[in-house]
Amino acid sequence: MTSRRLTRGVAALAAVALAAGIVGVSGEAAAAAAAPVVTRAALDPVLVAGRGAAVDFLEQEAENATTTGSIIGPDRMAYSLAAEASGRKAVKLLPGQYVEFTLPKNANAITVRYSIPDSTTGGGIESPLSVSIKGSTKRMTLTSKYSYLYNQYPFTNDPNAGLLHPDWWITECACVPTQTTPTPQITKPFRPMHFYDEQRLLLGKTYRAGDVIRLTAPANAAAWTVIDLLDSQQVGSPHVRLVASNVLLFGADPTGRRDSAVAFDKAIAFAKAKKLKVYVPPGRYQVNRHVIVDNVTIEGAGSWYTTIFGKEVALTTPAPDGSVHTGVGFYGKDAAAGGSANVRLSGFTIQGDVRERIDTDQVNGIGGALSNSVIEGLYIQHTKVGIWLDGPMKNLKISNTQIVDQIADAVNFHTGVTNSSVTNSFIRNTGDDGLAMWAETTTNSGNTFDRNTVQTPTLANGIAIYGGTDNTVSNNLIADPIREGSGIQVGSRFGAEPFAGFLDITNNTTVRAGTYELNWNIGLGAIWFFALERNIDAAITVSGDHYLDNTYNAIMLVTDWPVKDLYSISNVVFRDVRVDGTGTSVVSARSAGSAVFENVDARGVGAVGINNCGSFGFGPAGSEFSLSGSGNDGGGTTGPWFGAWQLPNTITCDDRPPVVAPPAPSPW
Template sequence: MTDHRSIHALRKDRKVQAGATAAALALAGLGLLVAAPAHGSTTTAGTAPVGLTQVAAAAANASGAVLPGMTEYEAEGAQSTTNGKLIGPDYTQGDLATEASGRQAVQLTGQGQYLQFKLTAAANAVDLHYAVPQGASGKLSVYVNGTKLSTELSLTSAYSYISTGGIAGSKTHKFYDDVRLKLPSEAAVGSTVKFQVDSGDTALPYTLDVADFFDVAAPAAQPAGSISVVSDGADASGGGDSTNAFRTAIAAAAAANVPVWIPQGTFRITSALQVNKATIVGAGSWYSQLATNEFINNTSAVSGPVNLSGFAILGSTVGRHDDSTANAINGSLGSGSTVNGLWIQDTNVGFWLQYGNSGITVENSVVLSTDADGLNFNGNATNSTVKNNFLRNTGDDGLALWSMPAPDTGITLSGNTIVQPSLANGIAVYGGSNNTVTGNTIADTNALGSGIAISNQAFLSPFTPLSGTITVSNNTLLRTGALNPNWGHAMGAIRFDSYNSAFSNTTVNLSGNAIDDSPYAAFEIVSGGGSGYAVNGLNFTNNTVNWTGTTVFQAETTGSASVGGLTAANVKVAGSYNYGYPNNTAGTFAINQGSGNSGWSSTPVLTSFPSPSALPPTGPGPGTPTTAPPTTAPPTTQPPAGTDLALHAAVTDTGHTQNYTAGNTVDGDANSYWESTDNAFPQSLTVDLGATRTVGRLVLKLPPASSWATRTETLSVLGSTDNSSYTTLSGSAGRTFNPATGNAVTITLPSGTSARYLRLTFTGNTGWPAGQLSELEAYAS
């Protein structure tokens, strides 16, 4: 579920110069944002994905999924070489690098460009996580040990680029998708696999994020006595409609109390099946494939068990559909069901489990590129387990417990890996009682969510708030917690939110968790609905924090927590933010410190959000070798005409206010902006184009909103090839930004200008006592 909260006005919004009340602003809604894992290493066969379990183990948490035969390689990692363009790192909402695993990816922009991996484990199959431009589709060539395969990868944007206009603060997201390929033979350790743009591969640019290689076992044999769907007329070629054949086989198998067998092949299912009780078995998720958006739809409680194993559900949903049931597995599985070894991709939701589920186990499965949640227990679930699953690029929460219309009770989320939720939380517990989140690894989450959220946000009624004991233990969070897009509001890696009601009947025990490289605070305590409900019953024991962009604690409501054994290092801002709403007084949340704390303090008490001193480090995580990836530098030729040379370039400033950082000026989003330190002219922005380029003109923008009044900013443009000696390219002058004409200013530079570094120096602004800029675009002509 996406958190699109409303809250009190935390600061004066610089876009609104006059006339907007705090109450009106509160109605705009509030969302969150989150961040990324390590890269630069790979796993061996039988271990979990790179940068996830390995880093977790280094942090003394053996957390995350372990999928046999899977080895994951980052595009920017130590086993990769490329002559393409490395993008990132970035933390800007709605950006390709931001949504990439590790906040970095490689772009192939022309014929002959490639990304190559050297295998550290044998593999016979690969899944490539990629993005192509919106509306584009095409082929990409694959080479193994220098020999081009006869089969090319088919890439498409059809199931990406989701817009959710009804969710405040959301932008178009879920840029990436997945494509998988069985190799013609096993590639041994030391083999090279290359993805290259050849003649006819035209979906440029190709953005390649991560490749998951698999050593897939031989297909499973048909269980003795089982009924094959083919014997009832199913078409394994995928050409015919196999829906009725599946229905017939499932009914016959239920009557005979034997399994249903899905052999190798692709089977097209055109309408969902209602299944009261069954055991449905495939030859393996790389062999038995169902082409459908919705396989099972039990819209009322069934007796069960409905056991599912060894097949893939490959959907084709276009856009998010909260009003549909186009979820791979929807509704009830009954009692005692086991789901084991499924692969779900490109459906609306992976598992939406409601109407009564008891004793369910979902394990050893892969969920990729869904439009909304990966898995959600939507109330009425008891004593169930979700363990050892790998989820990536979900369009909402990775894993969620939502106690509507009845409580989820006794649920355990254990040993899962969740990467790149592109809109909401890694793991969210909305209400319910006696639930456990343990041993998971969460990384790379994005806007409108935290790494882990423990929340009383109801969304709909009837809702059951938190009660009993909630356990959050031994989880690893890598670069989680970021910037709320609605308010420029810093969000913590783990969030406790009394959104609709107080934490008054629950104890939340947090122990053994490791929070690494959070761009803002490690722990946030908030009442996101704006009513100031208290958060009590928090017990912190033996947690570790390594690197925060701001503080360890960010408390925004009343209540208390007991904290012992919390060790922190590399905390960038001293003290704690502790400013309770609605009291608007300092220190209203009590942080009661026991023994064993080090590296942080609850004092001084901060009453305004601190700006992060820097973004989190990139590259390998704690305990991982810091060897630089042997990535080949891209050619330094001039990019094609019309290219914004400054887009996603490195940029610095001499000062900024709150979270209005320099990075906002090169993110491609005119709605975000940089604002310099107030009342402190002169102030400068310096952008590094990455190589010396011919630059003919600059386009400067402010947000295209009617609430931005016309203003004139006095600024000059300087250029340099070495970041040391600068020459004036355009002298200091007033530049007028008028919303009626797009709030943009074009500056023409002298003919023949060559520069790698461009610097804007601001000395005045008639609209606000600071430099302000939303986009700095540079063009060759």
């Protein structure tokens, strides 16, 4: 799906083998040097220009590099290593094998996204990885203790566990096990997921463009090591703040051997009294509980230099909010207590120790209520949710932040968050929605998700909007959702307040989106509207979006079967949209209602352009869902996608047509 510029004859033969669908190129056939192939979300950057976060690193997919290992994938079905890889491909190394990346620009730092096996009883293992460049070798210690979830929601770390909910419907056996005699045998481990993790490494000096980095699984490595990608960058010097409330002066330990929570509290109190900023110099600081922040600025030396980490700590008695653990995190005061305001957090890493999903736990990187505040330049890893905010609160700006390897969401604006934004931020490998606005009990309004990149959410959606008023989703890049969600969801569910005012979804790009919904046994759209608890009838406009390489449908409007005669979806306009390749249809309508399509162009459509089931009434007057519009061009082998014969509401219901692998995206 990305252009290859492999050099030398043997490498060219390897490229031909890949194009022919051969899975795995190893040994001498891949040993020739490869010119660097830089991608964004495993795509040629030309295809996503102006979309997503402008980051300071360059992405190189392992499948485009030189390797003596084997290429796995492509695969889009959940529960596989290839499906969770960026671009749905990766390189698998056995002990002694390597993958080589040629630096496209000068760099002194790398990030490696990888997977290694779990232990047989769960809990993870460690394994070495050798990093060699220009005669210098460093050793990384990879771990799988933050990977591997199994079973049904909310999941378990035990690969040998029986069903967590034997009273739930199980697609694999098409049954409810507790109601079945004899009880069906479910293959273990059941539904393995969340395979990947990533590590950063400062190289100690700057290497030049054209230098080759070799990642080798040494002889004593795990049975296999999968390398998904390498990000390389030039990291600047540490930020220094001389006149500040320096945490070292209050006893903080930069070696991480002692807990520094009390020192942080003292530094914050001094800073507020003296109207100073708090400065956290380079180092690793252990903090095993929440640090409460209000009316304070905390600056690190940069996220590559200042790390604040902590253990997950079991509480002797549950907290009032239901938490049974605590851990490192920066929290505003509860909204019920007035919340916090005028907080600025910048230039450091928050690294948690969360390995299981317990929804009542407040073990997030940042939490509470933070009004009139700024979060900028952070790197958040291994917490439950990177940033979970409980309103009412207003005017929070999150920008230039990376959130990776989460058990649940990256960012969730939950309940009464207004006039707030997430911009130019990079999200990868979440265990639930990447970015979410959830208007539970109190509406969210005036919020914006703009110019963010969301890659490989292992569950749910890249971006999800659950109710709310006057919100905007713009200029984002969303790639490779895995299961039970897709690129963008507009959902009336989870107790959300109704959609009202407007919702603008504009100039976003999704790629390889549209997952397989296990319970419905159908494919989802790259963008999907889901009316489960209310009508969706606000003024919703989707304009300028590009839906690339859609696994199933590009656009889906659906009401769940039990409420199909209660709720509908209407007043939605799709304008100036491009659909480049679908496995099935352009539009799948499984709801009553209507939508307008203006200048929606499609190509590489795998099935009939419109799958119109409506609410399954199938009356002589046609479907309960009607489509109208003009200027809609293109289609596939079945003819124009927006054919006159289908309009306004001809029944063309086929939820499960043969899936046709779409062609690779290309410039329009």
